[in-house]
Amino acid sequence: MTNLTNALIVLRPRVDFSNIDNTYANVFWGPNLPEGFVPPTQEEVAAELTRQADPVPPTATRGHLIRALHYIGKLAEVRDAVAQADVLTQELWLSPTFHRDDPLLRAVAATVGLADRIDDLFRLSATM
Secondary structure (H helix, E strand, C coil): CCHHHHHHHHHCCCCCEEECCCCHHHEEECCCCCCCCCCCCHHHHHHHHHHHHCCCCCEEEHHHHHHHHHHCCCHHHHHHHHHCCCHHHHHHCCCCEEECCCHHHHHHHHHCCCHHHHHHHHHHHCCC
C-alpha cells in the first residue's frame, strides 16, 4: 500500500476508491458513496501524510521521558510539580511506562506548560 492510499483510508474509512498512479488528482471515489460524502482536500491529505511520516509513539519509558525532559530543561520543573501533586500522581511518576493519553500525565504537562508539546516530547523520548 502506498502512503497516499494509507492516508485516504485513515481520512475516509470504509469508502471505496481507486488510484491508478498514486496521485491525488487520479483518485476515483465510489461507486457506492455514503450520502453527503465529501472527499478529503489536498490539505487534509498533506497533513495526514506528514502525521504518518512522523508518528507519535503511544508509550514512553520513564527513563526516556526523564532524558527528554532534561534535554528540554523541564525535568526539575516536572519533579517539583509531581512533588506538590496528590499521592496518586506521585506514585504514577514512578511507573516504568507512560501512555501519552494518560490524564495524569496530561495534568502534570499542563502544570509545567507542556500540554501542547506532549506529542513532541514522546517523539523526542523515542530518540533518547
